[in-house]
Amino acid sequence: MPISHGQNHTVLITGGAGFIGSHVVRKMVMAYPGYLIVNLDKLTYAGNLENLKDVENYPNYRFIKGDIADGYFINDLFSNWNFDGVIHLAAESHVDRSIEEPLEFVKTNVLGTVNLLNASIQNWKKNYERKRFYHISTDEVYGSLGDTGFFSEKTSYKPNSPYSASKASSDHFVRSYGETYGLPYVISNCSNNYGPYQFPEKxxxxxxxxxxxxxxxxxxxxxxxxRDWLFVEDHANAIDLVYHKGINKESYNIGGFNxxxxxxxxxxxxxxxxxxxxxxxxxxxxxxxxxxxxxxxxLRYAIDATKINKKLGWKSSxxxxxxxxxxxxxxxxxxxxxxxxxxxxxxxxxxxxxxx
Ligand SMILES: Cc1cn([C@H]2C[C@H](O)[C@@H](COP(=O)(O)OP(=O)(O)O[C@H]3O[C@H](C)C(=O)[C@H](O)[C@H]3O)O2)c(=O)[nH]c1=O
Structure with a gap:
């Protein structure tokens, strides 16, 4: 079922000082004054608080510096804040770097995700009413297409880089926590983003x-x-929609047919x-x-975004x-x-x- 959040809803957004994360934080802070938006970011080379200058003084915004790979820190954070929802964007995301430093990607993308999942189930103690873990992922988990065809939500995973393998693994962990512990989750897999605030390595x-x-x-x-290109603000709008209207345990492909x-x-x-x-x-x-x-x-990524279009009414603008x-x-x-x-x-x- 889609969830309807009341006021006094506290959302943890991980990686909110990064490129896509900062657009999502801005969108949520401005669109939902009744929510408290907590931005957790490690501020690595790609995270920059300058990206959020325009919302830093909003009363419904907080920033916390920290590393999702540190399980003790994450457990403390969850017991101090009592989050209702998590929108998890924090990740090492550059394929070229993953080829040089695969373990960094395992640490942040896999271990970091599992730490967040553990803290969520421990903190929510099976009281999952109006709770949601939303995992943001990539179309790279599906591997590569030839000259024709599209990735749909049913395409099997076949990641080819250490980066995409780490994201595929984190998607599987999220799904497994839904099956094993009943964690309410949604996942979305998006194509290449571009727009303001993107670090000049992409x-x-x-x-x-x-x-x-x-x-x-x-x-x-x-x-x-x-590659199939999507303007980052279109992605942020899709994330808002999936967080609020996405069906529990489902995944949504997001792409611009571009x-x-x-x-x-x-x-x-x-x-x-x-x-x-x-x-x-x-x-x-x-x-x-x-x-x-x-x-x-x-060789080629191309997203079939029919499901999010038909079920949730989203399309790129x-x-x-x-x-x-x-x-x-x-x-x-x-x-x-x-x-x-x-x-x-x-x-x-x-x-x-x-x-x-
Ligand atoms: C940096 C660079 C890239 N490229 C090529 C490699 C790719 O075919 C294409 C885009 O590369 P980029 O590294 O910007 O993005 P992808 O490897 O497609 O992956 C990106 O889109 C997905 C969805 C994510 O999930 C990744 O996080 C994101 O980094 O340009 C070049 O030819 N020269 C260059 O200097």
């Missing part, structure tokens, strides 16, 4: 950042890998950036550099071109944010990967 913000700085745009392999081969997406981005930066058409494209492929690089324009404008208007994330660890990481 394709779109990395390439915007590099175009601004006239740095090479490293396209992996032949550039024919295909497939592009990487090379086509990059060329579109270059042409939009040329216009915004008053450069000659074709100038940014000269930065495209084909580099060695990612190991185990999934932003076209790829509109979303890219809004995203580019945001990065160009927020050079302070970009300078901040361009310092420190990101620079070391970029130099290490591309030996520049």
């Amino acid at each position: 394709l779109i913000p990395l390439f915007i950042n590099n175009i601004i700085q006239n740095k090479p745009l490293p396209v992996y392999g032949n550039g024919k890998n295909t 497939e592009r081969q990487n090379i086509d997406l990059v060329k579109l981005l270059c042409s939009l950036m040329d216009k915004r930066l008053f450069r000659n058409e074709g100038e940014s494209e000269k930065l495209i550099t084909f580099v060695k492929d990612r190991p185990g690089h999934d 932003v076209t790829l071109e509109e979303g890219l324009e809004m995203t580019i404008d945001w990065y160009l208007a927020n050079d302070d944010w970009l300078n901040h994330v361009n310092s420190g660890e990101y620079q070391d990481y970029y130099k290490m990967r591309y030996k520049q």
